[in-house]
Amino acid sequence: MKRIAVYCGSNKGGRPEYAAAAQALGALLAREKIELVYGGGMVGLMGIVADAVLEHGGHVIGVIPEKLVIKEVVHEKLPDLRVVKTMHERKAMMAELSDGFIALPGGYGTFEEFFEVLAWSQLGWHQKPFGLFDVGGYYHHLLEFLDHTAREGFIRAQHRDLVLAEKDAERLLRRMKAHLPPAEIKWVR
Numbered sequence: 001m002k003r004i005a006v007y008c009g010s011n012k013g014g015r016p017e018y019a020a021a022a023q024a025l026g027a028l029l030a031r032e033k034i035e036l037v038y039g040g041g042m043v044g045l046m047g048i049v050a051d052a053v054l055e056h057g058g059h060v061i062g063v064i065p066e067k068l069v070i071k072e073v074v075h076e077k078l079p080d081l082r083v084v085k086t087m088h089e090r091k092a093m094m095a096e097l098s099d100g101f102i103a104l105p106g107g108y109g110t111f112e113e114f115f116e117v118l119a120w121s122q123l124g125w126h127q128k129p130f131g132l133f134d135v136g137g138y139y140h141h142l143l144e145f146l147d148h149t150a151r152e153g154f155i156r157a158q159h160r161d162l163v164l165a166e167k168d169a170e171r172l173l174r175r176m177k178a179h180l181p182p183a184e185i186k187w188v189r
């Protein structure tokens with residue numbers, strides 16, 4: 001994998017372990033020579049993961065809509081910042097540039113971005129791996145809910161299994177590298 005898109009909170013969250021995990025992930029990506037693609041912000045976990053990659057000698061590509069190019073929001077020290085017109089362009093570019101996707105803890109923005117590319121995968125539009133970085137069990141209830149959706153017949157079991165969840169960054173990345181896309185790409189009928 002050459003590049004991974006990381007979706008994460010524009011807030012730091014209420015527990016220090018979230019920031020620590022963002023830092024650990026950034027350091028790991030730099031060490032593995034995997035470039036970070038992210039939303040281009042300096043706020044919250046977004047800024048922390050980008051700074052960690054840069055501090056450890058890695059490369060970062062930020063993709064940000066022009067409306068968010070505001071002094072307090074945009075990361076001004078990125079080696080590669082791409083300013084796009086809309087949020088939709090941003091998400092398409094981030095997905096296109098990346099060979100895999102990781103969600104750190106976050107809120108609506110994080111869920112929205114992660115689930116959009118996941119839905120594209122379900123349609124067979126790409127076969128890139130998904131990692132949910134379940135820091136301190138943050139995504140426990142979401143993972144349970146995904147199991148529920150599969151049991152209820154709204155997501156196929158093999159599509160439920162697209163979401164690789166781990167509490168440790170290295171283990172998560174290892175599983176993503178070993179990921180094989182499912183043969184079945186159809187929706188549940």
Ligand code: AMP
Nearest residue numbers: 007008009010039041106107108109110
């Ligand atoms: P959230 O999880 O709601 O905090 O949203 C974070 C996600 O939405 C990030 O992955 C970004 O792509 C996008 N986003 C939300 N707020 C900002 C912001 N202030 N600056 C840049 N991107 C943002």
